Amino acid sequence: xxxxxxxxxxxxxxxxxxxxxxxxxxxxxxxxxxxxxxxxxxxxxxxxxxxxxxxxxxxxxxxxxxxxxxxxxxxxxxxxxxxxxxxxxxxxxxxxxxxxxxxxxxxxxxxxxxxxxxxxxxxxxxxxxxxxxxxxxxxxxxxxxxxxxxxxxxxxxxxxxxxxxxxxxxxxxxxxxxxxxxxxxxxxxxxxxxxxxxxxxxxxxxxxxxxxxxxxxxxxxxxxxxxxxxxxxxxxxxxxxxxxxxxxxxxxxxxxxxxxxxxxxxxxxxxxx
Numbered sequence: 695x696x697x698x699x700x701x702x703x704x705x706x707x708x709x710x711x712x713x714x715x716x717x718x719x720x721x722x723x724x725x726x727x728x729x730x731x732x733x734x735x736x737x738x739x740x741x742x743x744x745x746x747x748x749x750x751x752x753x754x755x756x757x758x759x760x761x762x763x764x765x766x767x768x769x770x771x772x773x774x775x776x777x778x779x780x781x782x783x784x785x786x787x788x789x790x791x792x793x794x795x796x797x798x799x800x801x802x803x804x805x806x807x808x809x810x811x812x813x814x815x816x817x818x819x820x821x822x823x824x825x826x827x828x829x830x831x832x833x834x835x836x837x838x839x840x841x842x843x844x845x846x847x848x849x850x851x852x853x854x855x856x857x858x859x860x861x862x863x864x865x866x867x868x869x870x871x872x873x874x875x876x877x878x879x880x881x882x883x884x885x886x887x888x889x890x891x892x893x894x895x896x897x898x899x900x901x902x903x904x905x906x907x908x909x910x911x912x913x914x915x916x917x918x919x920x921x922x923x924x925x926x927x928x929x930x931x932x933x934x935x936x937x938x939x940x941x942x943x944x945x946x947x948x949x950x951x952x953x954x955x956x957x958x959x960x961x962x963x964x965x966x967x
Contacts, residue, residue: 726800726809729758729772729790736763740850740889744773746785746843755783756803760790761847767890768849769913771834774801774817785845787836788820791914793829796929806831829928832915852886859887862967866894867960874902874961880918882907888966892952893918893925895936904963905938906950916949925949 730751736742742763746752752759752775761771772790777783788806790799797810805823806815813827820831835851838844857864864885866874871894873879879896891907905925907915914929924941925934933942938949952963 726802726807728798728800728809729760729774731760731762731770733762733764736766736768736849740848742771742847742849744845744847746775746838746845756801758801760798763849766849767908767913769832769908769915770798771847772799772801772806772831773836773845773847774806776803776817783838783840785836785838786817787834787847788815788817789832789914791912791929792827793822793831793914793928794827796912796914799831827928829917848889850887850889852884852889854886856883856885859885859966862965864888864892864963864966865960866963869959871961882918885966891915892963892966893936894954894961894963897936902954902956902961903937904952904954905934905936906952908950909934909945910940910947910949911943911945 734742734744749759751757752773755775755777757775759773761773770790772788774786792799792808792813794808794811794813797808799806799808801817806817811826812824814824815821815831816823820833822828822830835848837846852858857866866881868875871881874881874894874896877896877898877900881894882891884891892904893907894902894904897903909916909927909932911927911930911932914927916925916927916934919926923936930944932945934940934949938951940946940948952965955962
């Protein structure tokens with residue numbers, strides 16, 4: 695493995711975790727030139743501004759940059775620079791951590807690639823193009839201002855078809871989310887103003903549970919496994935109950951929980967901030 699790749703692993707994961715990741719690299723793995731790592735703080739509004747011209751590894755078409763956001767639970771971001779023939783410059787922002795076993799990702803100018811086990815992802819929407827990964831990458835909302843040359847990433851952007859977080863509260867009308875009336879029902883979505891996926895479950899005893907989707911190990915996104923009735927982190931195989939408790943490490947802390955209350959017409963989550 696090249697010194698560049700080893701440095702990339704250390705930059706993202708730290709020395710110990712980098713050694714573990716390096717040990718999984720197959721001898722035939724392509725020597726993907728990794729995106730360099732930089733730290734950029736978020737504003738109080740949850741936005742990250744990147745003046746593209748300041749980063750020579752990102753500025754040219756085909757370039758990429760790994761951005762860590764100190765003081766947040768956001769997974770490191772992979773920012774890639776693409777451009778279709780005759781189209782304006784375009785940027786995509788995705789999770790920089792492979793959903794197979796959590797290796798840092800690189801970019802070859804077309805696809806996002808895991809150098810550990812050769813998984814490939816669509817650089818636009820994070821979809822899996824080549825296994826062994828089976829879970830898509832997280833994507834993040836961004837907008838490039840051609841006049842100022844600033845790429846703004848909105849860490850709190852949500853889904854247009856899901857209720858927003860207002861003053862730390864999300865109201866889910868039962869008319870819109872009827873699954874929450876029934877035992878075993880569930881709802882998931884990303885509230886605007888919060889920016890992270892949440893899960894809401896009607897538990898077997900009739901109570902309600904609402905938890906954040908971010909694994910407390912290394913901030914990968916967990917997925918709901920219906921058959922197993924749990925929440926699973928594909929990056930490092932941590933498992934949580936539907937109310938967020940850890941049942942299998944390496945995670946040691948529960949998922950973030952939200953307070954849930956009911957009215958005759960809706961389910962109300964508080965603490966979504």
